[in-house]
Amino acid sequence: MSDGHSTDGMDLNALRDGVRTVLSEQASHEKVAAFTNAEGVRDQPLWSQAAELGWLALFADEAHGGLGLGPSELAVIYEELGRAVAPLPVLGTMLVVEALARGGDADQQAAWIPRLAAGELAGAVSMLAPGAPAPTLTLSTGPGSGVVLDGVVENLLDGAAADVLLLLAREGEGLRWVLVEPAVDGVTVEKAATVDRTRHLGVARFERVVLPAGRVLTGDADEIAQALLHHAALALASDARGGANAIFEITLDYLKTREQFGKPIGSFQALKHRCADHKIALVASGVLVAEAVAKAASGDSAAGRYALAAKALASEVYARVAQDAVQLHGGIGYTWEHPCHLYLKRAKLNEQLFGGPAAYLDGVTDLLLAAA
Amino acid sequence: MSVQTATNPSTATRRFDPLARKDDLDAFRAEVRAWLEAVVPADWRARMTGASEADYVAFQRWWFAEMGKVGLATPHWPRDWGGADIGIRHQVIIFEEIARAQAPNPDMFVISLYHLPATLFGNGSKTQRDRYLTGVKERGEVWCQGFSEPGSGSDLASLRTRAERKGDVYVVNGQKVWSSYGAFADYCLLLARTDPTAPKKQAGISYFILNMKAPGVTVRPIRQATGQAEFCEIFLDNVEIPVSDLIGEENAGWAIAQSTLSAERGLIIFELSERMARTLDADLADAKRTDAAWLKDDEARRAFTRAYNDMVALRLMIRALMQEIETDPHMGSTTMPTYIKVHFSELLRRYTEFRLKLGGLSGQLRQPIILGGGHQTGNAMHDFLLSYAWTISGGANEILKTMIAERALGLPR
Ligand SMILES: Cc1cc2nc3c(=O)[nH]c(=O)nc-3n(C[C@H](O)[C@H](O)[C@H](O)COP(=O)(O)OP(=O)(O)OC[C@H]3O[C@@H](n4cnc5c(N)ncnc54)[C@H](O)[C@@H]3O)c2cc1C
Numbered sequence: 001m002s003d004g005h006s007t008d009g010m011d012l013n014a015l016r017d018g019v020r021t022v023l024s025e026q027a028s029h030e031k032v033a034a035f036t037n038a039e040g041v042r043d044q045p046l047w048s049q050a051a052e053l054g055w056l057a058l059f060a061d062e063a064h065g066g067l068g069l070g071p072s073e074l075a076v077i078y079e080e081l082g083r084a085v086a087p088l089p090v091l092g093t094m095l096v097v098e099a100l101a102r103g104g105d106a107d108q109q110a111a112w113i114p115r116l117a118a119g120e121l122a123g124a125v126s127m128l129a130p131g132a133p134a135p136t137l138t139l140s141t142g143p144g145s146g147v148v149l150d151g152v153v154e155n156l157l158d159g160a161a162a163d164v165l166l167l168l169a170r171e172g173e174g175l176r177w178v179l180v181e182p183a184v185d186g187v188t189v190e191k192a193a194t195v196d197r198t199r200h201l202g203v204a205r206f207e208r209v210v211l212p213a214g215r216v217l218t219g220d221a222d223e224i225a226q227a228l229l230h231h232a233a234l235a236l237a238s239d240a241r242g243g244a245n246a247i248f249e250i251t252l253d254y255l256k257t258r259e260q261f262g263k264p265i266g267s268f269q270a271l272k273h274r275c276a277d278h279k280i281a282l283v284a285s286g287v288l289v290a291e292a293v294a295k296a297a298s299g300d301s302a303a304g305r306y307a308l309a310a311k312a313l314a315s316e317v318y319a320r321v322a323q324d325a326v327q328l329h330g331g332i333g334y335t336w337e338h339p340c341h342l343y344l345k346r347a348k349l350n351e352q353l354f355g356g357p358a359a360y361l362d363g364v365t366d367l368l369l370a371a372a
Numbered sequence: 373m374s375v376q377t378a379t380n381p382s383t384a385t386r387r388f389d390p391l392a393r394k395d396d397l398d399a400f401r402a403e404v405r406a407w408l409e410a411v412v413p414a415d416w417r418a419r420m421t422g423a424s425e426a427d428y429v430a431f432q433r434w435w436f437a438e439m440g441k442v443g444l445a446t447p448h449w450p451r452d453w454g455g456a457d458i459g460i461r462h463q464v465i466i467f468e469e470i471a472r473a474q475a476p477n478p479d480m481f482v483i484s485l486y487h488l489p490a491t492l493f494g495n496g497s498k499t500q501r502d503r504y505l506t507g508v509k510e511r512g513e514v515w516c517q518g519f520s521e522p523g524s525g526s527d528l529a530s531l532r533t534r535a536e537r538k539g540d541v542y543v544v545n546g547q548k549v550w551s552s553y554g555a556f557a558d559y560c561l562l563l564a565r566t567d568p569t570a571p572k573k574q575a576g577i578s579y580f581i582l583n584m585k586a587p588g589v590t591v592r593p594i595r596q597a598t599g600q601a602e603f604c605e606i607f608l609d610n611v612e613i614p615v616s617d618l619i620g621e622e623n624a625g626w627a628i629a630q631s632t633l634s635a636e637r638g639l640i641i642f643e644l645s646e647r648m649a650r651t652l653d654a655d656l657a658d659a660k661r662t663d664a665a666w667l668k669d670d671e672a673r674r675a676f677t678r679a680y681n682d683m684v685a686l687r688l689m690i691r692a693l694m695q696e697i698e699t700d701p702h703m704g705s706t707t708m709p710t711y712i713k714v715h716f717s718e719l720l721r722r723y724t725e726f727r728l729k730l731g732g733l734s735g736q737l738r739q740p741i742i743l744g745g746g747h748q749t750g751n752a753m754h755d756f757l758l759s760y761a762w763t764i765s766g767g768a769n770e771i772l773k774t775m776i777a778e779r780a781l782g783l784p785r
Contacts, residue, residue: 255783271783273774275777277773279711283689283711284711291688361674362674372660
């Protein structure tokens with residue numbers, strides 16, 4: 001998210017301020033803690049508010065009730081959600097919009113995008129990863145013009161909160177993306193609770209589930225998968241950037257006020273140097289994330305590599321800063337009551353979502369080698 | 373050694389003028405590239421490998437003069453002071469092309485090109501700027517920096533070299549140390565104490581131009597861990613400096629010294645980061661071509677890619693800084709250059725160590741050094757040793773981290 005204006009002319013700073021203000025009330029640490037303690041799957045008031053404010057419509061095109069904006073604006077939303085550790089399944093929903101925009105036919109786009117953009121439906125997609133193995137879900141032709149799904153899909157980010165799933169299935173030798181509406185299609189998505197309670201994973205099981213043929217996206221499945229992976233990488237990198245900066249600021253404030261040995265603990269050089277290291281890492285990963293977003297927005301040919309690199313670096317920095325934040329807070333940072341652990345858990349989950357650090361580094365290396 | 377005849381005779385006759393094409397970036401780049409192809413001797417690295425000091429100095433002077441002929445020695449200076457007043461996009465092109473051509477580093481002129489103008493632009497008198505900037509541009513005068521002393525490194529403000537006003541001159545006594553290129557320097561940017569009774573140690577320091585040929589100046593090279601003697605001790609024994617060579621006001625030297633130090637963290641690293649980018653790309657291409665074993669070693673391969681990502685981030689930080697400077701020539705940020713210096717130097721240390729590990733036992737064999745070859749010559753143990761230069765000098769990283777914590781993050785002293 002280059003600061004200032006995106007190419008479409010949206011004032012990104014104003015967008016950021018607006019989103020931050022709303023989240024500071026609707027997703028305050030107290031509210032997030034209450035949501036996580038209640039073990040919910042979706043924070044409905046927060047979701048409705050996001051829909052009302054048009055956050056979910058930013059990315060969809062204008063013909064389908066959206067604002068037709070791009071990665072720069074979305075990154076602002078992702079980053080602010082990360083700052084607030086907000087429990088909001090925006091990523092899955094936007095991924096479904098992206099897949100439909102790229103690989104859906106006109107009917108599919110008209111049927112689904114407006115409802116996703118309006119927040120009527122939340123989405124979840126198969127967990128992709130750089131170089132991930134092929135799915136076990138299979139798609140075959142069924143009775144009449146329908147199709148049949150068989151198999152188990154694990155690791156659906158926020159899957160139990162979703163009204164529509166977009167799943168990668170194997171069809172003969174090839175791959176297909178399929179839309180499933182759990183409530184309508186009689187599929188239950190079980191929640192697999194993660195230690196990070198602001199999100200969860202879902203498991204969907206299919207035993208000869210029959211769907212209309214119109215649920216299969218016509219576009220090239222690999223191309224869609226790659227676009228979704230890059231989108232997810234940028235989203236998680238932005239989430240990491242926001243979260244890392246937020247927990248770092250909280251920690252700095254604490255170091256300035258907590259006193260031991262008769263002075264603020266932030267006056268101890270051993271701690272100062274760690275903070276300086278974190279700051280430099282935040283600046284370095286921050287400019288990389290911003291550039292990755294800018295390259296995605298401009299359709300640069302290196303955008304994919306930058307997205308993977310941004311996820312690798314930003315999630316690593318987030319984990320490092322969040323881990324040290326607990327140590328720098330001492331006992332209070334180790335309590336359930338303090339927000340430190342919310343950030344720490346989100347950071348550790350971010351590191352693994354849509355592929356772990358090694359997969360991202362290897363993905364970057366492969367692209368570098370291909371170009372070398 | 374006959375460096376003067378080193379250029380390719382078939383193209384040496386053509387006159388190159390990149391600055392005349394500066395309105396068209398592509399044409400500008402093409403001209404810089406054509407000039408470099410014509411002028412950089414293909415075998416300069418071989419000739420500078422294990423070269424004598426005299427040959428090194430002659431080659432440095434020759435290269436600086438060649439750069440000067442096409443206006444590319446001092447293009448970053450403002451036009452009024454003999455530069456070309458070019459913008460960041462031109463600077464990027466110059467550094468990219470220099471890195472691409474693997475042209476020599478004009479090491480010996482680093483203080484002349486960066487520290488001297490950064491000091492004189494804001495604080496020098498017109499006479500000083502005319503005399504000394506012209507001297508660099510037209511006569512290739514070499515400068516060194518006389519800040520550090522045996523008892524005053526990180527705590528620079530405690531320096532003890534004394535300057536006493538006697539009529540039209542200051543009489544200077546004391547000792548400086550670690551002065552890079554001191555043995556070849558014509559002049560020195562000198563800090564000395566003019567008021568030992570000032571209540572704050574920073575308040576009693578003045579900033580001088582020292583003529584290294586003046587009576588009473590003795591220079592003694594110090595051999596470094598690399599085996600080279602790039603820096604020197606400077607002994608000052610009743611050296612007379614004319615009052616006209618005081619920079620700024622008496623006792624105002626400390627603040628001026630900050631502008632000198634800021635130079636160290638800007639454009640210099642810009643050039644080095646372009647060279648680093650080039651090296652990492654070349655190392656990877658090389659590994660691909662030779663199907664190097666480390667590509668199949670997960671730990672090594674990922675260490676490389678981590679370094680690569682950090683290098684990309686470094687270049688982006690530098691571009692952000694350059695943009696800031698372009699919108700506010702009076703240096704918007706003082707924090708970004710510090711982040712850049714620490715990030716760059718730690719990355720250089722890490723990457724040169726990575727290369728050294730790949731070298732295994734054979735990487736430990738003594739190899740001749742390419743003088744003026746920069747920080748990533750491929751001589752792994754030498755590059756590794758040289759990388760300390762950037763974590764220690766220009767403000768040791770520990771000092772800079774304390775500075776970041778206190779000034780940028782607001783942590784209490
Ligand atoms: C290659 C090279 C070239 C140089 N070129 C020049 C030059 O041209 N001109 C010039 O004037 N100087 C030059 N220097 C000197 C350089 O600026 C000093 O070495 C540097 O400022 C450190 O000072 P010192 O060597 O006295 O180390 P010290 O100040 O004694 O530091 C030793 C160690 O203690 C740490 N330390 C010191 N104080 C603190 C503190 N308060 N908190 C935490 N840690 C601390 C340092 O970070 C360092 O790790 C050069 C140095 C090198 C290595």
